[in-house]
Amino acid sequence: MVNLMVEYKVEIDRMLCIACGACYSSDPVHFEPDQTRKSTVVGGETDENISSGVFEDEEIEDVKEAQDSCPASAINVTEI
Numbered sequence: 635m636v637n638l639m640v641e642y643k644v645e646i647d648r649m650l651c652i653a654c655g656a657c658y659s660s661d662p663v664h665f666e667p668d669q670t671r672k673s674t675v676v677g678g679e680t681d682e683n684i685s686s687g688v689f690e691d692e693e694i695e696d697v698k699e700a701q702d703s704c705p706a707s708a709i710n711v712t713e714i
């Protein structure tokens with residue numbers, strides 16, 4: 635049986651994030667706002683500058699769509 639699970643890392647450069655809401659509106663599974671409406675990675679590690687997390691699900695296309703829709707190019711997605 636083929637394992638279709640993908641493991642990937644999502645990183646948000648919170649210094650670039652303009653808190654537009656596009657990512658967490660389109661993909662609330664992986665992105666959520668903090669109290670300033672800047673984006674964070676759900677279940678990830680977040681500090682002032684970076685939020686990052688690793689996922690093992692099949693929803694990387696949703697994350698990539700959010701990445702493409704980010705007007706600040708603040709989201710990076712890397713398959714690992």
Ligand code: SF4
Nearest residue numbers: 651652654655657704
């Ligand atoms: S789409 Fe980009 S700029 Fe908008 S909230 Fe998400 S990370 Fe921030």
